[in-house]
Every structure is written in structure tokens, then in C-alpha cells.
Amino acid sequence: DTAVSQTPKYLVTQMGNDKSIKCEQNLGHDTMYWYKQDSKKFLKIMFSYNNKELIINETVPNRFSPKSPDKAHLNLHINSLELGDSAVYFCASSQELREGGYTFGSGTRLTVV
Amino acid sequence: GDSVTQMEGPVTLSEEAFLTINCTYTATGYPSLFWYVQYPGEGLQLLLKATKADDKGSNKGFEATYRKETTSFHLEKGSVQVSDSAVYFCALSEPGNTPLVFGKGTRLSVIA
Numbered sequence: 001d002t003a004v005s006q007t008p009k010y011l012v013t014q015m016g017n018d019k020s021i022k023c024e025q026n027l028g029h030d031t032m033y034w035y036k037q038d039s040k041k042f043l044k045i046m047f048s049y050n051n052k053e054l055i056i057n058e059t060v061p062n063r064f065s066p067k068s069p070d071k072a073h074l075n076l077h078i079n080s081l082e083l084g085d086s087a088v089y090f091c092a093s094s095q096e097l098r099e100g101g102y103t104f105g106s107g108t109r110l111t112v113v
Numbered sequence: 114g115d116s117v118t119q120m121e122g123p124v125t126l127s128e129e130a131f132l133t134i135n136c137t138y139t140a141t142g143y144p145s146l147f148w149y150v151q152y153p154g155e156g157l158q159l160l161l162k163a164t165k166a167d168d169k170g171s172n173k174g175f176e177a178t179y180r181k182e183t184t185s186f187h188l189e190k191g192s193v194q195v196s197d198s199a200v201y202f203c204a205l206s207e208p209g210n211t212p213l214v215f216g217k218g219t220r221l222s223v224i225a
Contacts, residue, residue: 004156033212041151041200041218048212056212090156098145098164098206102213104156 003027006091006105013081014113021076021108023091030095031055032074033102034066037088049074081112115140117203119216126223132190134219136177136203139184144205146170146179146186147213151200160188160201193223 004025013019025032033056034046047066048056054066063079074091088109092102120135138144145164149157161170166181175190186203203216 031210041220043202043215043218045212097210097213098208099162101145101147101149101159101162101204101206102157104149104158106156 004091004093004103004105006089006108008108009106010109010111012111012113015081015083017081018077018079019081019110020078021089021091021110023074023076023105025072025091025093025103027093027103028095029093029103030071031093031097032068032071033092033094034074034076035090035092037090037107039087043090047074047076078110081110083112086110086112115144115205115207115214117205117214117216119201119203119219122200122218122220124219124221126193126221128195128223128225129192130223132188132193132197132221134188134201134203134221136186136188136216137184138186138203138205140205140207142207142209144207146177147204147206148175148177148186148188149202149204149215151202151218153199157202193221195223195225197221198223 031050033048049068052068068074088107091105116139147162148160150160151157161172163170163179169178200218204213
């Protein structure tokens with residue numbers, strides 16, 4: 001199936017740990033994004049990559065580091081996890097943004113305990 | 114900067130009621146406009162879009178018309194179903210491939 005797939009779907013971890021979330025798209029899109037959705041459903045952009053190049057890096061703690069090994073993959077690594085990092089993280093991709101918008105992954109629910 | 118304002122939720126309706134979720138926007142350029150839907154436990158899905166003034170986007174019985182004069186893109190459906198219960202997001206995209214700007218979302222609950 002053509003899609004944006006994220007793994008894992010659920011992640012429960014202790015404070016201070018380091019974790020990664022993986023994202024892959026097989027749509028041939030050039031641009032990929034990471035968004036954070038809080039408990040009130042508010043969506044905040046974190047990063048955007050175009051053809052493996054970082055183009056947007058919003059005000060995000062430097063404990064968050066994206067990595068794009070190729071244009072089909074955008075992974076998110078988080079160091080020293082904190083309670084406030086608990087949220088749902090969405091990966092998305094786009095091509096002609098104004099025509100097609102985003103295609104979202106199904107999300108990774110991160111719970112830090 | 115650009116912004117999208119949606120009506121506060123939650124919105125609770127009985128099955129077969131008429132739905133309107135208001136969305137207004139502020140943009141420096143001439144944006145494309147989108148509605149996304151998020152069902153419980155899932156990612157956001159594109160519901161409909163409009164790329165220029167007076168365009169009407171439609172899908173699954175939902176409609177929204179791009180009104181440049183009122184900077185609005187209100188979502189409507191004539192008869193909602195329980196399966197329409199979800200969170201709805203209005204969004205815009207400015208020229209230049211800048212990321213989508215989302216509203217805060219409106220939760221809709223439809224009761225039988």
C-alpha cells in the first residue's frame with residue numbers, strides 16, 4: 001500500500017531514556033515533516049526536510065534530532081526524555097503542497113513515565 | 114503571520130442534524146485551504162480542499178466553499194452520522210511550499 005508509515009505506534013519509556021521514532025513514505029514525495037500533537041489536539045510543527053535537507057527547525061529543544069538518510073525516510077531521535085515530551089508525534093509528507101496537502105502517518109503515542 | 118481560527122468545540126449533534134464548523138483565516142498571500150479529519154486513535158486524513166476563491170471542495174457529503182471576501186472556509190454537512198464523530202482541522206497553505214498552518218481543531222460528537 002502507498003502510505004506514510006511510522007513505527008512504533010506506542011512507546012512507553014522512563015524519564016531520561018533515549019528513544020527513536022521511524023518514518024517512511026513510499027509516495028515519492030520530496031518533503032517530510034514531524035509534528036507534535038498535545039493532549040488538546042493542537043498540532044505544532046517541529047521539523048521539515050526537503051530531499052534530505054533540513055528546511056524548517058522550529059523552536060524545539062535540541063534533545064530532539066531529526067535524521068533523513070534518504071528522501072523516503074525521516075527519523076526522530078529524542079535524548080533524555082522528559083515528562084513533557086509525552087504526546088502523539090505525527091510524520092507527514094507532501095509533494096505539491098498547495099494541491100495535495102499532507103499525507104500523514106498514523107502517529108506514535110509517546111508516554112514518558 | 115498566517116493563522117487559522119476555528120470554532121471552539123466540542124460540538125455535539127444528534128444523528129441527521131445539520132453541521133457547520135466555522136473556519137476563518139489570515140494570510141499574507143493567496144492560500145490553498147484544507148479540511149482534515151482525525152478519527153479516534155488515527156492520523157489526520159485530507160477531507161477536502163479548495164485552491165482558489167469560490168471553489169467548493171466536497172467529499173463524503175461534506176462541503177466547504179473558499180470565500181475570499183470573508184476569508185472563510187466553513188465546513189458543512191447536511192445530515193451527520195455517528196461515524197462522523199472525529200476532530201476536524203482547518204488548514205491553509207501559502208504559496209512557496211511553506212508548511213500548512215492548522216487551526217486548533219474542533220471535536221464533533223454525533224449521538225444516535
